[in-house]
Amino acid sequence: MTTKAFDKPDYIKVQNADFDMAVEYQRLRDVEVSDGAVVVFVGLVREFSQDKHIKSMFLEHYPAMTEQALQTIVQEARDKWPLGKVSVIHRIGHLDANAQIVMVGVTSQHRNAAFAAAEFIMDYLKMRAPFWKKEMTTKGDFWVEAKASDNDAAAKW
Template sequence: MDIKITVQAQDFDPGAEIKWLERDTSEDGALVTFIGKVRDHNQGEQVAHLYLEHYAGMAERSLQQIAEQAKQRWQIGKIRIIHRVGELHVDDNIVFVGVTSAHRQDAFYASQMIMDYLKTEAPFWKKEQTAAGSRWVTANQNDQNEAQKW
């Protein structure tokens, strides 16, 4: 298995995920990872915590399709994607993307494309709790622009 997708409420251990990516990949000289975390602010407001919802089953299929697109475009060894759901607090991990490849450029491009598509294509919804109350986070035009580059 060279693509591993998980949507989960519990936190993840980046070190353990890197070990999985490194297992049986001696032909790959590059390993790129990205970890997204909960910030304490967004759109000019302090964020106390957020709640992530997803469309179960469809979210996993969407992430799988995104990973497969990356493997079709670049010479990729393994891909690991984790996306958390439920209530998350400032500094909590939200997402992990890891990609191995023989060469760094493919791993960098693939991990960036995966994140850009994840932000715009995968069925996840984010509700932030701020001092002014709770609000659903709407799609960001910058994320759309980045995804269109691919």
């Protein structure tokens, strides 16, 4: 499990437990009064993927690599946009369909930077963070392969 202190600008955590959006939103708001924008993205385990009905998903990771990858992605966002606080929470383990899987939250003085940074972090997280996903479906269990659309999304940055 990776954690940074609550009073620091970045909060990066990989965990089995679900997260509470009210708590995470307040964590983002408690940093800088000059930030006028808060953007939060939450990804869920979809019930359908291509032609398969997903019952659940299992996520694995390599902790040392994952921590470094997430910190690097957040720093790259900071290098591109003027950001206040950044939060990234990613769950691992067994997750049922419709469960929260990931949260990216960003604050900035202006909305354009906050929206762009949140999208950038999510796009790069999907491509560069070492998580392995296995879908348990009505047609069997399948490891999730990288998608061309994810590559295209990251390439635009």
